[in-house]
């Protein structure tokens with residue numbers, strides 16, 4: 312229709328009308344592009360909001376698991392350090408069941424590493440750019456670095472740890488048991504108690520060497536791997552809470 316009108320204006324050499332036709336066409340194209348852009352931006356904002364909400368749910372689930380594991384591993388580190396100090400320095404205090412349990416699990420670095428699938432999906436589809444919150448992007452980058460460090464610690468320290476209950480069953484004896492899961496009392500998990508012959512540890516340099524070696528690698532794993540990862544996970548959670556205006560009564 313506009314084309315027929317332009318041809319008619321050309322035949323009559325109505326230059327002002329031709330100019331106006333031209334302006335109408337250009338404006339029409341421009342408005343079309345703008346509407347398209349606005350729709351794209353609106354869709355990206357909706358996708359960003361959905362991705363952040365999903366990421367928040369995932370981070371809460373990972374934190375629930377990691378906080379329980381962190382507290383178990385730090386307890387092992389604490390009692391392992393204490394019993395090594397007592398065995399070497401002869402400081403006061405009799406060894407307890409907690410010290411024995413720490414010795415029996417001093418080879419166990421299990422972490423339950425979990426990903427944030429929503430972030431991985433954005434990465435694999437090249438759409439990380441829809442996240443506009445720069446501090447959140449920095450926190451996600453920090454988490455990725457901390458995860459690499461934790462994976463390095465697991466791969467390099469894990470094989471060097473000695474399973475004392477397996478290699479020295481005569482001095483570290485396991486007793487199977489079922490206990491409640493720490494932050495989910497309705498659930499149970501298989502576990503073990505341990506009985507240790509501490510006199511044998513005092514007498515045997517080989518046993519004490521194994522213990523000191525485990526303590527060194529366990530300490531490095533907690534300091535350079537597990538703790539930074541849990542800290543970076545908390546940073547990501549902080550940024551997501553801020554972006555989504557979420558306030559928790561309590562956080563792990």
Ligand SMILES: [Zn+2]
Nearest residue numbers: 548552557559
């Ligand atoms: Zn939160």
